[in-house]
Amino acid sequence: MPEGFRSRVNTNVVDVQQRDPRDLVSPIGAGIAALGKALGHVADNEAETAEKVAASEHRIALEEQRRQRSATVANRAAAWAETQAAMAADLDTLRSSSEPGAAGYKEQADQAITDRLTGFLGTLGDDPEVRQRFEPLVAATGATTRLDEDRWARGERTKQEGANIDTWRDTTGNALMSSPTPEKLEQAFTATDLLYDALDVPGTVKGKLKESAKRGFVQNFLDGRMQAGDWQGPKALLDAGQFDAFLDPAQKVNYLKQAGNAQEQQQREVELAQGRAREEARDAGKAVEAKVKAGIVPTPAELRTTRAQLKAAGVDDAELIEFDALNVKVGVNRSYGAMVDQPGGGERIRRDRDALAAKMAAGKASETEQMMKAQLDDLVTVADKNETEQLKGLMGKGPIGKMQALAQLTGTPQARYEKAETLEPGLGAVSLLGPQGRQAAIEGKALRQARPKDFGKAADAERSARGMLGPMMTALGPEYRRVVDTAWDIMASNQAKDGKEGFDEGAMRHAINIAMGATVRPNGALQGGVQRVRGKSVWLPAQMTAPEFDQQLSRTDFSGAVYANGKAVDKADVLASYRPSFVAEGADGRPIYQMVDANGNWLRGKDGSAFVLLPKVR
Numbered sequence: 001m002p003e004g005f006r007s008r009v010n011t012n013v014v015d016v017q018q019r020d021p022r023d024l025v026s027p028i029g030a031g032i033a034a035l036g037k038a039l040g041h042v043a044d045n046e047a048e049t050a051e052k053v054a055a056s057e058h059r060i061a062l063e064e065q066r067r068q069r070s071a072t073v074a075n076r077a078a079a080w081a082e083t084q085a086a087m088a089a090d091l092d093t094l095r096s097s098s099e100p101g102a103a104g105y106k107e108q109a110d111q112a113i114t115d116r117l118t119g120f121l122g123t124l125g126d127d128p129e130v131r132q133r134f135e136p137l138v139a140a141t142g143a144t145t146r147l148d149e150d151r152w153a154r155g156e157r158t159k160q161e162g163a164n165i166d167t168w169r170d171t172t173g174n175a176l177m178s179s180p181t182p183e184k185l186e187q188a189f190t191a192t193d194l195l196y197d198a199l200d201v202p203g204t205v206k207g208k209l210k211e212s213a214k215r216g217f218v219q220n221f222l223d224g225r226m227q228a229g230d231w232q233g234p235k236a237l238l239d240a241g242q243f244d245a246f247l248d249p250a251q252k253v254n255y256l257k258q259a260g261n262a263q264e265q266q267q268r269e270v271e272l273a274q275g276r277a278r279e280e281a282r283d284a285g286k287a288v289e290a291k292v293k294a295g296i297v298p299t300p301a302e303l304r305t306t307r308a309q310l311k312a313a314g315v316d317d318a319e320l321i322e323f324d325a326l327n328v329k330v331g332v333n334r335s336y337g338a339m340v341d342q343p344g345g346g347e348r349i350r351r352d353r354d355a356l357a358a359k360m361a362a363g364k365a366s367e368t369e370q371m372m373k374a375q376l377d378d379l380v381t382v383a384d385k386n387e388t389e390q391l392k393g394l395m396g397k398g399p400i401g402k403m404q405a406l407a408q409l410t411g412t413p414q415a416r417y418e419k420a421e422t423l424e425p426g427l428g429a430v431s432l433l434g435p436q437g438r439q440a441a442i443e444g445k446a447l448r449q450a451r452p453k454d455f456g457k458a459a460d461a462e463r464s465a466r467g468m469l470g471p472m473m474t475a476l477g478p479e480y481r482r483v484v485d486t487a488w489d490i491m492a493s494n495q496a497k498d499g500k501e502g503f504d505e506g507a508m509r510h511a512i513n514i515a516m517g518a519t520v521r522p523n524g525a526l527q528g529g530v531q532r533v534r535g536k537s538v539w540l541p542a543q544m545t546a547p548e549f550d551q552q553l554s555r556t557d558f559s560g561a562v563y564a565n566g567k568a569v570d571k572a573d574v575l576a577s578y579r580p581s582f583v584a585e586g587a588d589g590r591p592i593y594q595m596v597d598a599n600g601n602w603l604r605g606k607d608g609s610a611f612v613l614l615p616k617v618r
Helices: 021-096 105-121 128-178 182-197 203-227 232-239 249-274 277-293 300-313 317-341 345-361 367-395 398-407 413-423 427-431 435-450 458-476 479-497 505-515 546-554 571-577
Strands: 529-533 536-540 578-585 591-597
Touching (some): 021 105, 128 182, 128 203, 182 203, 203 249, 232 249, 277 300, 300 317, 367 413, 413 427, 458 578, 479 505
Antiparallel strands (some): 529 536, 578 591
């Protein structure tokens, strides 16, 4: 009977009529039969219920197993990440502490990988599905990691092998340099084949390494022989093509050139040995030179005797020229040396120097006079330096001091310009002006420095200058910028004197003319500077007005001139289309002009030389 079942007796709570038991036989039998059937159905239902319960409990167990497996996989996934990190750390430690060339590293790495992976597998438990999830990962990681570590170990081994083989190569090369014999070169070649063939590198790489080593040994051999003074042996081998397989054409040429240089050097040494007799004469000449450098002035007799000795010994012409230059230097110093420090002495030296320069320009100066001119150049430089040193004290006394310094400068305009530039950059252009122009420029510069916003902007000055000097900017070169600044200074001074401020175009143009050397004659005529001649801007000579220049230009004979294409010129076309362009001052101080058209084409002489104009300045 199923658990929990209890029979129960029916109890009437009211009176019932009693019947004869015999009357109940048939109904009781039927009831018992019905009860038997009912009990059979109950048993069937209980069996079915038991099956359902068992199935439910199985499902619950499976669900619990899935949850447990999920938790285990997640937990082991984290542990797997930790295992990988720990394994990487182990390998990094092994790498950093490995022997040169990673000796024994592969075995150590394999063991470290095995230890970590085996340890992890031991934490997976017995669940087959969990193990199936991780075992492929572990196996793949182990394989790739071992492959990576093996690759690293092989790389380290290759590096170490390369370093070792390079050490052998360098040592062998040095030995060849020290003792460059054919036998040692042959030994180096043989060793190269033996050693490189044993290296664990691809065949193509191995061949290149062997070729590189042999090429190096050949160069070591040749360098060693050359350094030992033997150029004949290498030259013979090179000429015979013995090393063509190991030298580039350029390298072969270089070695042959070295051999040729060595041969020439040897020949020079032979010549020197044959010419030792000339050394005594040279020593005598050097003794004279040493005296001059020490400030001792040799006597004329000593100079004559020494030169005769050099000539008799057969020294080179160049050496004789050098001694002649020294002789001239002594004579110049004897005649002019004291003038360097005397007032006006520099100008006398300069006049004599300029006279020699003019003679040289005319092709009439002797070699001795040309040497004298070079020596006088040096003395002029010294005199100019002494003069500027004496004037530097005035430069710190403001505009007045600067005007005093410029007023005391001596020499030609070019000489005054150079000395003024030495005193203060930019002052050279001011030194070429007249007294009033110099004063205006110096005072104006001080004004613009003190009041930088009161007299216009740089763009204003640049615009005016380009308008007047555009065609001459190229000829002026770096002086263009200084002319603009000087003119701007003059304009500022004139504006301030008139009680004005700001930029005035007319005043700036007038200042540009002054900066370009223009002055006003007593009759009011403007001479010099930049003026219009036949509609073109021309930089005039300092003492010439525009009409005077035009008059001389009109009288110029252009019959000896040709155009750039070689055709004879038409004078009317030249006067209408070409502009006189100032190019320089001649040795005599006269200005030199050339004719150029708007396209930059210059007139030429029939012989191809530049066609020049030399205006006659009063």
